[in-house]
Amino acid sequence: xxxxxxxxLTAILLIIGLGCIVFPFSKAHAAINSPSLGxxxxxxxxxxxxxxxxxxxxxxxxxxxxxxxxxAGIGLTAAQVTGTIYAVDAxxxxxxxxxxxxxxxxxxxxxxxxxNLIAGDNAxxxxxxxxxxxxxxxESPLGPGVYCVGAGxxxxxxxxxxxxxxxxxxxxxxxxxxxxGSSVTGGDPCNxxxxxxxxxxxxTTTSFRGNILxxxxxxxxxxxxxxxxxxxxxxxxxxxxxxxTNAACSAAATPTPSPAxxxxxxxxxxxxxxxxxxxxxxxxxxxPPLIIxxxxxxxxxxxxxWGPYAGTDTFTIQYGLExxxxxxxxxxxGFSTTLNSLPANQPIWVLISPRNSCSIAPCGxxxxxxxxxxxNTGFNPLISGFRSSW
Amino acid sequence: xxxxxxxxxxSLSFTACILFLLFSFLYLTKNLNKKQAxxxxxxxxxxxxxxxxxxxxxxxxxxxxVDAGIQNLGVTDQGEMEVPSTIIDVxxxxxxxxxxxxxxxxxxxxxxxxxxxPGVFAQxxxxxxxxxxxxxxxxxxxxxxxxxxxxxxxxxxxxxVFGKNDTAHLNLVTCDGYWDPNKKSYSKRLxxxxxxxx
Numbered sequence: 271x272x273x274x275x276x277x278x279l280t281a282i283l284l285i286i287g288l289g290c291i292v293f294p295f296s297k298a299h300a301a302i303n304s305p306s307l308g309x310x311x312x313x314x315x316x317x318x319x320x321x322x323x324x325x326x327x328x329x330x331x332x333x334x335x336x337x338x339x340x341x342a343g344i345g346l347t348a349a350q351v352t353g354t355i356y357a358v359d360a361x362x363x364x365x366x367x368x369x370x371x372x373x374x375x376x377x378x379x380x381x382x383x384x385x386n387l388i389a390g391d392n393a394x395x396x397x398x399x400x401x402x403x404x405x406x407x408x409e410s411p412l413g414p415g416v417y418c419v420g421a422g423x424x425x426x427x428x429x430x431x432x433x434x435x436x437x438x439x440x441x442x443x444x445x446x447x448x449x450x451g452s453s454v455t456g457g458d459p460c461n462x463x464x465x466x467x468x469x470x471x472x473x474t475t476t477s478f479r480g481n482i483l484x485x486x487x488x489x490x491x492x493x494x495x496x497x498x499x500x501x502x503x504x505x506x507x508x509x510x511x512x513x514x515t516n517a518a519c520s521a522a523a524t525p526t527p528s529p530a531x532x533x534x535x536x537x538x539x540x541x542x543x544x545x546x547x548x549x550x551x552x553x554x555x556x557x558p559p560l561i562i563x564x565x566x567x568x569x570x571x572x573x574x575x576w577g578p579y580a581g582t583d584t585f586t587i588q589y590g591l592e593x594x595x596x597x598x599x600x601x602x603x604g605f606s607t608t609l610n611s612l613p614a615n616q617p618i619w620v621l622i623s624p625r626n627s628c629s630i631a632p633c634g635x636x637x638x639x640x641x642x643x644x645x646n647t648g649f650n651p652l653i654s655g656f657r658s659s660w
Numbered sequence: 661x662x663x664x665x666x667x668x669x670x671s672l673s674f675t676a677c678i679l680f681l682l683f684s685f686l687y688l689t690k691n692l693n694k695k696q697a698x699x700x701x702x703x704x705x706x707x708x709x710x711x712x713x714x715x716x717x718x719x720x721x722x723x724x725x726v727d728a729g730i731q732n733l734g735v736t737d738q739g740e741m742e743v744p745s746t747i748i749d750v751x752x753x754x755x756x757x758x759x760x761x762x763x764x765x766x767x768x769x770x771x772x773x774x775x776x777x778p779g780v781f782a783q784x785x786x787x788x789x790x791x792x793x794x795x796x797x798x799x800x801x802x803x804x805x806x807x808x809x810x811x812x813x814x815x816x817x818x819x820x821v822f823g824k825n826d827t828a829h830l831n832l833v834t835c836d837g838y839w840d841p842n843k844k845s846y847s848k849r850l851x852x853x854x855x856x857x858x
Contacts (some may be wrong), residue, residue, distance in 0.1 A: 318766025564819045615739030617755050638756050643851040644815055645741040648771040648835035
């Protein structure tokens with residue numbers, strides 16, 4: 271009794287003190303985090319080979335890219351995509367932009383994110399369901415955590431509610447398959463990750479959330495919707511009247527809490543752990559390129575040059591008929607180029623952006639080149655003799 | 661003894677609870693600040709878009725008594741900027757910049773009509789440096805431009821008129837020179853350059 275009386279308060283204080291020191295530590299080491307998607311972040315759909323198929327009409331918000339397969343394999347039209355369709359060659363659908371460099375970088379960043387979903391603080395499974403097939407809707411609701419399954423794969427057969435806020439990582443060593451009409455609710459789609467070591471199939475009218483990173487292919491059946499991304503590393507993405515909306519995710523959506531020993535000095539080490547795949551790309555000194563001179567060569571080609579030199583002589587030129595709506599793109603080394611095969615006699619908006627092998631610096635200002643001939647605004651003056659001085 | 665243990669357990673769980681709340685609060689605010697910082701950083705590196713002006717609907721030039729409706733114009737098959745369908749309206753080159761946007765907005769107007777009567781821009785040549793132009797848009801806002809210079813061009817391409825994009829310009833175009841009955845066109849073009857009044 272007396273011992274408790276004597277030491278009770280001290281013990282409590284001691285435990286509080288210990289708690290103060292231990293709490294940030296334990297939290298930091300257990301914190302799962304959203305990997306950076308790097309340049310893949312802008313995409314709603316990325317696929318490898320052979321194609322992106324589509325039974326119309328789908329509605330895609332975000333960019334679409336196919337690499338290394340030819341652009342001829344892209345079954346989406348520009349009208350179905352609120353964003354840009356990127357292809358590795360000129361065989362893509364009308365309005366697609368040829369940018370193999372961007373696609374290669376995006377696929378590398380996708381692979382990095384795929385790897386980071388099982389690395390570092392994300393390595394340990396919060397719950398490991400073992401080898402048998404697991405229907406996640408039977409476990410609903412699920413709080414943030416890393417959920418793992420073996421060869422049987424994940425299923426979502428009814429509704430899976432994600433409760434609370436944080437990061438969810440679902441790792442399947444095999445497939446992820448939903449049942450018709452099933453749904454995933456809750457959670458920020460930027461922080462919900464589905465990693466499938468084979469393929470993922472969302473059955474008819476499934477309402478799904480999160481970023482799907484599949485090693486092989488992703489299939490969406492009739493009417494399935496996805497708030498997130500369908501990113502297939504090697505295989506195809508197959509669509510059938512689907513809606514995909516990729517919310518823009520900040521590169522460091524959930525910074526890893528710092529494991530700094532004292533609670534006050536945590537801000538210094540945040541940037542080192544959170545940024546993942548983009549760390550190796552050298553930054554571009556972005557001085558807005560200015561067009562010095564532009565000249566229409568003939569009805570369908572315009573030549574122009576620009577400056578100044580500010581550390582790079584490689585540029586991406588985007589151009590189109592309206593300011594901001596870039597229908598075409600070309601990479602140029604040097605400070606002048608001629609755009610050919612343009613719509614006859616149409617003025618062209620041009621945006622020049624400095625670039626290097628892994629990124630594009632969007633600091634240029636769009637400019638109209640190849641403006642029309644000055645208008646003919648007069649009629650024969652002899653009738654009235656107007657302006658007699660000429 | 662037992663009650664004492666109970667008391668300790670209760671007080672412990674209470675402090676644990678308080679601690680948990682305190683830390684989760686600290687953790688959340690810290691992360692929110694970080695997120696904010698990341699967003700701020702991101703927005704700094706991007707070009708912050710200015711609010712775009714509305715569609716231009718009316719051009720007013722007090723110095724030459726012009727108060728004209730603005731039509732939307734494109735390009736003819738011959739690669740010329742189109743002209744307004746009437747001699748009392750002026751026309752804005754829609755594929756180009758909007759008046760007030762960074763870039764060169766271009767408005768054309770007739771010099772005369774089919775029977776020689778003066779068009780809306782018949783007196784354009786009398787505009788001088790410092791004269792004011794006003795463009796009203798469909799949202800009711802009015803922008804003022806100040807005449808910088810007038811110049812005579814040959815008919816043909818003039819990227820200088822359409823493409824300059826250091827600041828916001830408004831350029832007015834009409835015919836000048838003598839009438840060439842073979843080409844059914846005047847021999848020159850008059851361009852009045854003006855800059856947005858800041």
